[in-house]
Amino acid sequence: QSVLTQPPSVSAAPGQKATISCSGSSSNIGNNYVSWYQQVPGAAPKLLIYDNTQRPSGIPDRFSGSKSGTSATLGITGLQTGDEATYYCGTWDSSLSAVVFGGGTKLTVL
Amino acid sequence: EVQVLESGGGLVQPGGSLRLSCAASGFTFTMYGMSWVRQAPGKGLEWVSSISSSGGKTDYADSVKGRFTISRDNSKNTLHLQMNSLRAEDTAVYYCAKTVMSTTPEGPVRWFDPWGQGTLVTVSS
Numbered sequence: 001q002s003v004l005t006q007p008p009s010v011s012a013a014p015g016q017k018a019t020i021s022c023s024g025s026s027s028n029i030g031n032n033y034v035s036w037y038q039q040v041p042g043a044a045p046k047l048l049i050y051d052n053t054q055r056p057s058g059i060p061d062r063f064s065g066s067k068s069g070t071s072a073t074l075g076i077t078g079l080q081t082g083d084e085a086t087y088y089c090g091t092w093d094s095s096l097s098a099v100v101f102g103g104g105t106k107l108t109v110l
Numbered sequence: 111e112v113q114v115l116e117s118g119g120g121l122v123q124p125g126g127s128l129r130l131s132c133a134a135s136g137f138t139f140t141m142y143g144m145s146w147v148r149q150a151p152g153k154g155l156e157w158v159s160s161i162s163s164s165g166g167k168t169d170y171a172d173s174v175k176g177r178f179t180i181s182r183d184n185s186k187n188t189l190h191l192q193m194n195s196l197r198a199e200d201t202a203v204y205y206c207a208k209t210v211m212s213t214t215p216e217g218p219v220r221w222f223d224p225w226g227q228g229t230l231v232t233v234s235s
Contacts, residue, residue, distance in 0.1 A: 002154065033217060045205070047224070050210070098172070099147075100157070103154050104154045
């Protein structure tokens with residue numbers, strides 16, 4: 001059971017938009033910065049979003065992050081088959097004094 | 111190019127020990143924290159441990175506290191994870207990651223980029 005809650009799966013058609021939610025509490029998302037990672041099968045995770053909304057260089061602006069209260073959301077527009085992957089949210093939990101991740105959301109582009 | 115490369119994984123018996131290493135290149139190693147994150151087969155990501163840029167501050171997941179020790183050699187741009195008293199549930203791919211660690215008025219910052227390709231640790235008799 002992960003501290004952060006993500007839907008196990010999300011699907012959307014090519015060219016459409018997908019949103020992935022990440023729900024937590026005041027000890028983690030509510031008072032700390034959120035990051036998002038993409039993991040393609042067989043590969044290492046890759047940073048997509050840091051500090052709630054910031055994209056590292058090289059990440060297309062099709063990927064966006066937002067946060068409201070104790071929840072965060074990853075948005076992906078103009079979906080491509082190459083976006084099929086598992087997406088994880090992560091943050092610091094001040095009560096646990098630990099980094100916590102969501103359980104991951106598998107995105108299917110169909 | 112910023113890179114981190116893990117080594118040292120393998121098969122070990124329950125109760126045994128293993129030392130993982132991570133070689134960093136392409137960035138000023140002494141300016142960044144470093145972390146280990148693991149992923150059990152077919153499961154999600156689990157943070158294991160982080161160390162500050164100087165090595166003076168470390169933190170651990172409860173699941174490994176007292177058994178694992180993170181360290182770094184800033185003269186060799188290398189990160190280590192000493193794993194003792196290994197259990198079957200420690201079986202996972204272990205990733206090394208360059209880590210941004212700071213404390214801001216808005217809260218702690220901790221994110222990982224880039225990640226290495228991972229090294230597999232299997233604990234089994």
